[in-house]
Amino acid sequence: MEHITEQFFNEKITSAKVSFERALDCKHTEFDDLYPYMLEHPQFFWYKRYVAWSELLTIVKLCNELSSEWKDQFTEKQVNYIEKQVMSSRVLDEWYETNDSKEHAINE
Secondary structure: OOOOOHHHHHHHHHHHHHHHHHHHOOOOOHHHHHOHHHHHOOOHHHHHHHHHHHHHHHHHHHHHHOOOOOHHHOOHHHHHHHHHOOOOHHHHHHOOOOOOOOOOOOOO
16 A cells, blocks of 8 residues: 655645635536536535535545644645535635635646
């Protein structure tokens, strides 16, 4: 079995964060490829965000259980949202601290 390293978890957290932020920004994610027929449904983007949020929380949970640091990739406010574990309209509206410092997910 391959040895799991701190770098492995850092990459997973980064990937989950980018995926969640792309979902917030209504940009393409792997989820779009899984369910291309869903793009026409209005609830798709809410579900897509929920799936990305769940993935992020799962990776954070694993990091916590294995004492792997994850908080340094997020703002204090984002860490607070993640620790509360509930994706609310506040999380969706205020994930990015301000429009000026908004870090959009990588556009691919």
